[in-house]
Amino acid sequence: MKLDILFSQYLYQHKKLVLPGIGTFTLDPAAAIPDDTEKQRSAVTGITYDSKSAPKIEEELIEFIRSHTGKIRPLAVSDIESYISLSSQLLNIGNPLYVDGIGTLIKGKDGRLNFTPGSYVSAKLEDITVIRESTEPRRHEETFSRRESSGNNARQLLIGVAALITLVIVGGGAYYLYQSNAHKKATETEVSDTVANAVVTDLPNRQSGNAYMPDSNLIARDSAAMKRKADSLAALQNGSQQLDSTGKMPLKYVLEVTANKYRALKRFTQLRENGNKVQMDVAPDSSSFKLYFLIPSVYSDTTHIKDSLTRFFLNKVRIEK
Structure with missing residues (x-):
C-alpha cells in the first residue's frame, strides 16, 4: 500500500493530517466516510486545506505509519520526510501533487497552493504489515541504492562519463552533418563534370546542322544519377521541417x-x-x-x-x- 493511502486513512481516523512544508488537511467530524464494503469510490466531502503547518512531524503520525508498515521508528520518519521532500519538489516544478483519498494540490501563478478534493479510498488497516511495491520498481531502487553507496568518487565518475558521452554525441553529429554536406557537394560537382566531359568528348563525332550534340543516352544516364542522389538526400533528411539550424x-x-x-x-x-x-x-x-x-x-x-x-x-x- 502506498504511503499517501496511509495518510488518507490517518486523516479519516484523526480528522487532521499535518505535513510540514506542505500544509494541514482537516476533515469535518460530520463527514460520512464510506466503509470497506463499498465498491465505488465517492467524492471527498468535508476536507479543507491550510498551507500553514507545524515545523515537525507529529508523533501520532509517526507511530501510525510505524505500526502499519512494520518498520522501526527511524525508518518510518525517513519515509515521511522523503515523501514530503519529493512532493515539495514536484510542486515547485509546476506539477500537481495527488494524494490518494484526499485530493490534489497544485501551485498557482501567485505561488500559493490550491486544493481540489478527490475521492475517498477504503482500506483494511488491520491487514497492512508492510508497504509493498512491485518487483520491478524494487529492483531499480536497489540499483540506485548501490550507486549511492559508492560515494562521492563514484558520483564524480558518473558525471564525467555522462559529460564525455554528451561530447561524443554532439561531436559525432556535427562531423556527420559536415561529411554529408561535403559528400553532397562533391557528388553534384562530379556529376556536372561528367555531363560536361560527355559533351566535349562527343563533339567530333556528332553534328546536327551547325551545332554539335552530345550523346543523349549518356546525358539521360547522368541525369538519372543526379536524381537518385537528390532522392537519397531527401530520404536521409526525412521530416526536415522539424529540424533545427544544425540539421538535428x-x-x-x-x-x-x-x-x-x-x-x-x-x-x-x-x-x-x-x-x-x-x-x-x-x-x-x-x-x-x-x-x-x-x-x-x-x-x-x-x-x-x-x-x-x-x-x-x-x-x-x-x-x-
Missing part, C-alpha cells in the same frame, strides 16, 4: 514511465543531483510519471544514442518525437 531534430529518449509517484520523484531527484538534465511529464491526475531526456539528434545517430543510454542507466530506453 529534438527527440524524447524516454528512460521510464511509472505510476509510482514516490519512485518517480526519487529517481528524478537522484538523476538531477548526478548532473543529468532529465525532464519529467506528469499526467493531470498524477497517475503516470514519464522521465526522459530531450536530445537533438540526426536519424542515423538515434540507435547509437538509445543503446548508450540503455547501457548507462540500466534501463531500456525508447524514443518519442
Whole structure:
C-alpha cells in the first residue's frame, strides 16, 4: 500500500493530517466516510486545506505509519520526510501533487497552493504489515541504492562519463552533418563534370546542322544519377521541417514511465543531483510519471544514442518525437 493511502486513512481516523512544508488537511467530524464494503469510490466531502503547518512531524503520525508498515521508528520518519521532500519538489516544478483519498494540490501563478478534493479510498488497516511495491520498481531502487553507496568518487565518475558521452554525441553529429554536406557537394560537382566531359568528348563525332550534340543516352544516364542522389538526400533528411539550424531534430529518449509517484520523484531527484538534465511529464491526475531526456539528434545517430543510454542507466530506453 502506498504511503499517501496511509495518510488518507490517518486523516479519516484523526480528522487532521499535518505535513510540514506542505500544509494541514482537516476533515469535518460530520463527514460520512464510506466503509470497506463499498465498491465505488465517492467524492471527498468535508476536507479543507491550510498551507500553514507545524515545523515537525507529529508523533501520532509517526507511530501510525510505524505500526502499519512494520518498520522501526527511524525508518518510518525517513519515509515521511522523503515523501514530503519529493512532493515539495514536484510542486515547485509546476506539477500537481495527488494524494490518494484526499485530493490534489497544485501551485498557482501567485505561488500559493490550491486544493481540489478527490475521492475517498477504503482500506483494511488491520491487514497492512508492510508497504509493498512491485518487483520491478524494487529492483531499480536497489540499483540506485548501490550507486549511492559508492560515494562521492563514484558520483564524480558518473558525471564525467555522462559529460564525455554528451561530447561524443554532439561531436559525432556535427562531423556527420559536415561529411554529408561535403559528400553532397562533391557528388553534384562530379556529376556536372561528367555531363560536361560527355559533351566535349562527343563533339567530333556528332553534328546536327551547325551545332554539335552530345550523346543523349549518356546525358539521360547522368541525369538519372543526379536524381537518385537528390532522392537519397531527401530520404536521409526525412521530416526536415522539424529540424533545427544544425540539421538535428529534438527527440524524447524516454528512460521510464511509472505510476509510482514516490519512485518517480526519487529517481528524478537522484538523476538531477548526478548532473543529468532529465525532464519529467506528469499526467493531470498524477497517475503516470514519464522521465526522459530531450536530445537533438540526426536519424542515423538515434540507435547509437538509445543503446548508450540503455547501457548507462540500466534501463531500456525508447524514443518519442
